[in-house]
Amino acid sequence: MHSEVERIAEMAQTGERMIERLRRQAFLPESRKELTVRFGIAEAASLLGCSTNRIRMAEDDGRLPPPPPTENGRRPGYGINDLLNMREVLGASPARAPLDNPAIIAVQNFKGGVGKSTVTTHLAHYFAVQGYRVLVVDCDSQATTTTLFGFNPHFNITREQTLYPYLSIDPTQTDLLYAVQKTPWPNVDLIPSNLELFDVEYELAASGADGGSVLASRFRKLKQGLQDLARDYDVVILDPPPALGTISLAVMQAANSLIVPLAATTPDFCSTVQFLSMMDQVTGQLAEAGIVVDYDFVRLLCSKFDSNDPSHAMVRQIMEQTFGPALLPVPILESAEISHAALRMMTVYELERPIGTARTHKRCKGNLDEALAQVEVLVRKGWGVASPASEQEVINA
Structure with a gap:
């Protein structure tokens, strides 16, 4: 038994x-x-x-x-x-100019179930459709993003293909090129993850008296490794674990931009406030240790928003009053099309035809384009350029 x-x-x-x-x-x-x-x-x-x-x-x-x-x-x-x-x-x-810094965006919230990996993969595919060169780095040992890209973390990915050989106590790799995998998208690459990446957390926790210095060196190492890789991309999107651990801290220090997804519920709102408070404390402590954290932009993105649910509208109003312009004005709507695509290990941008009705698909894709374009505008502002105008807009102007 x-x-x-x-x-x-x-x-x-x-x-x-x-x-x-x-x-x-x-x-x-x-x-x-x-x-x-x-x-x-x-x-x-x-x-x-x-x-x-x-x-x-x-x-x-x-x-x-x-x-x-x-x-x-x-x-x-x-x-x-x-x-x-x-x-x-x-x-x-739309590629950045050679002297423009690549956008290195962390999609982070310590609250699970907010659609962190869904936002990551849809954001990557949105940028891909727009013509940018994209690198996605799955830093979460749960490996949901890796799965959505069509890899099985248990059968297809070994520990040697993740960040582990680069971040471990006894590293076997000196740069991150070894981990870059091609995806079905010609302009999107992936550094995958699997459950064994969590061993990095164990190793650093057990590093004894030198833990602080080892930790600091890993923070600097991940940032340097990502900056070196980013030279060949316009946008790098990081999916860290939904918890305050070594890898999450290293990711938040390596990024130069932060997107915080949150659902329109009271528990998610409260949890996100705690996340922001914790971020404030942690960045202060890192600064005291000589590790500077700085972002080109920090924005909150409401995900899984049900426009027919009065409670969602109420919580979103609270978000607007609390966060002001830091909350992106267009939320990602809850849609069966996103759920159906995820069941097929896809995003809406990969669907050849609608899974539900054509109307539902068109509404979902239109909303995703509008919501994720808000992030594109922020990235292009960082490069000192506006979003490209169409010929019609130029003629009308």
Whole structure:
């Protein structure tokens, strides 16, 4: 007869097998995630900030290859690779200038269930669709972000592929290049995580009398490693653990921007206030130890907002009164489309067609674009540039 403790191990093992079954079912036939999303010419033109005629003219004069027609003669639309090529040919790349600092954004809250990993992955894919070069770093041993990118942390990722060889007490790597994995998105790379990354917390906690100096060196090391990697990217997005630990502190010190997701409930509001208070204390203590924490921007983003729930509206009003302009004005709405995509280990930006109704999908994607564009505006302000204007806006102006 199994003890209850043994039952935990049994449930964990059967759970891991079920995750692998779900992954294989989602990514048939090769059990590997592929990006199949396509964009019509009108949507492509909108993303590039140009007219459809300009795209057609570039196709007619040979600067751009036309998308191959389907059997019924219709255009199948453009893939992400096509869009990236179009940006290069038509001079519509939003990439930062060489002297601009890459945005290194930590998406952090110590309260679980606020959609931290969902915000991280959707933000990464939003920036990818807009044409930026993106690196996502999963620093959470629960590895939800790694899973959403199509990897099974238990079967596909080893400890040597995570941050562990770089941050451990006895490091075997001197930079972070070893950990960078390609994803189905041509302009998004990932440093994955798995449960063994938590060993870093154990090791540093057991470092004895030298704990403080070891900790400080790890903080500086992660920041330096990320800054070195970031040279090849426009945006780096960090997903730290939802708790105050060594890795969380190192991530918050390595970032130059902070997004705090929170749901519109009283417990989430109270927990976030505690998180901000704890951040204030910790940054003060780090400053005393000679470790400076500074951000280009700190913003709160309301996630999982149900516009039909009066209690959500009430709590959001409290947030607005409390946080003022630090709270981004457009929340991420609660949507079945996000939940359905997550069940397939995807984001809404990866869906080739709506899972629910076309109306629900359009509303969800439109809201995500509007909410996440707020972060893009902050990033571009840091580079001293405004968001690119469309040809129509220029003409009207």
